[in-house]
Amino acid sequence: MGTPLDSREAQVVETLDRLYEQYPEPEISLEFSSRLELLISVILSAQCTDERVNGVTADLFEAYDGPEAYAEADESELASAIDSITYYNNKASYIKSACQDIAKTHDGRVPDTMSELTDLAGVGRKTANVVLQHGHEVVEGIVVDTHVQRISRRLGLTEEHSPKRIESDLVGIVPEDDWKELTHLLISHGRDTCTARNPDCSDCVLEDICPSSKLDSDIDLADGSEW
Template sequence: MGTPRETRREQAEEIVERLEEAYPDSTISLRYSNRLELLIAVILSAQCTDERVNTETEHLFEKYDGPEDYANAPQEELAEDLNSITYYNSKAGYIKESCRKILEEHDGEVPDTMSDLTDLPGVGRKTANVVLQHAHDVVEGIVVDTHVQRLSRRLGLTEEEYPAKIEVDLMELVPDGYWQQFTHLCIDHGRAVCTARNPDCDDCVLADICPSEKGDGGIDLASGEPW
């Protein structure tokens, strides 16, 4: 795309400002009441909708309490309790082994560092970022889910394809005070307007600054010229 880094920073700030106005109540949509429930919900949310996860965890969190319950549960039974979730067998194993590790290495408490969280089975940087931000009030990075990945590329904020590299680009562009909120704003906008297929560019608050807009193209904030 060839857009100067400084221009991309201006672009990112303008995007955040406009999306905050469009989605003033944007926040995490997963339902949980403690740190362990959040960790489990985020593990389950991989390649699965938050709506489906919330439906499933409503009864899951009633049946299982602390990490001991998950660690001691037969994996087949735990998997059966998750059978409407994508990849439920694998995720049951991740949850069971993560809880075992939490008991053995972290005194039954969900870890509060990136390295300890990503050392848990089934927990990558995206999951760890969510848990750090919403369970420990620690913001070390930007959660790059499918919506953030799609929007950041369409908006010209990155040319990378892999989440880890996209996160690095976004952390250079998005003001650090908005790292947490940026994800929620992208998720809301990605669901409502900038969908994977047939995005509604006509009703998009970012259309005039988006290089992927279907019309005549976006406007370069530095020059005022079309992209």
Template sequence: MGTPRDSREAQAEEILDRLYEEYPDTTISLNFSNRLELLVAVVLSAQCTDERVNEVTAELFEKYRTAADYANADEAELAEDIYGITFHNNKAGYLTSTGETLVAEHDGEVPDTMGELTDLSGVGRKTANVVLQHGHDVVEGIVVDTHVRRLSRRLGLTEEDRPERIETDLMGIVPEADWQQLTHLFISHGRAVCDARNPSCAECVLEDVCPSSKRDHDVDLASGEAW
């Protein structure tokens, strides 16, 4: 039996209060200056560090400035331009296809609805949420990346494993006003303290309210995930 919703709501409120105090200025770490750059950066960031993406896009955004530039790009050349990004060949294909769709169906502009965004190549709900929040100032859901997934489970906010189900659980217990910032807070805390394999529980501001806090971080038998 899972934790009652009201208990999880109280847990979420306490966690967010502490993390807001710990990371008052946290925000998205990808570099971009417009919606197209944001979309491209988020697509490239899948299973790749933001730091590496920022290194690559510094030159990429000078060469490819419009959706038409991606649509008309030689895919092999674009793959070379993003070399160093994980799955760069696949992502080059996503970007050329996305450029074609933006030109053909959206006048070269990045759309502002979840459905239209997730119709683009390489764009799932997580990517679409980021683009909506930071490109269009529309908060429709919660971005569930690897840090949000890990911390949500460790902190007892969900027992789900799939990102879509984790997002649904979080949206049910976290006020909508906190949906966007929750992701940034969890990412900052995940990077600084709550590491995947060696979390620094003794230094964690959530240690006393974290059901997963323990000195001996064994592998969780239920999920096979190193805690």
């Protein structure tokens, strides 16, 4: 078991330093060419891999051009176009409804405020943060996905469980200039090393400062019960 640093602020700075060295150019893995495509991709990515989403949107974005096309689409046909995505029926409904609002209320433009974005169907704070950061270059907070949620708790950066409370905790200790990159650093680390069920602590650059390391410990991390 590693030994965390004296404060959460020191812990997060050391974590950032090491992960920036490991992943010098952290970036979003969703593929998009417009704010609308970004919004739709993030809606689709809920409980689904970015790789799967990118495979679906390659054809989806050719079939539907602009918010009006989605707003006027037959919902069953839209659902069929994304049926390899988890919860595709719900997500088709979200996309159609959100695009109706974008077309009618926002002159066809994806909103650039947290409140307006979260008023759209299927858009919570996480999705809105992604769209603001990567579509509008507006950084209001930290995107808390499953990787950020899991790893921030494992590292002792927070004891909170809900994404909203975790975000609130993290923005208080993470330098604001690193809010955007923190998410992608932790996502990369979570995919490569600190996986949900079988973290590779022996090959982790954070092992010596991680209180959840399973090295030299009897704690069984495989079932995720520590978090």
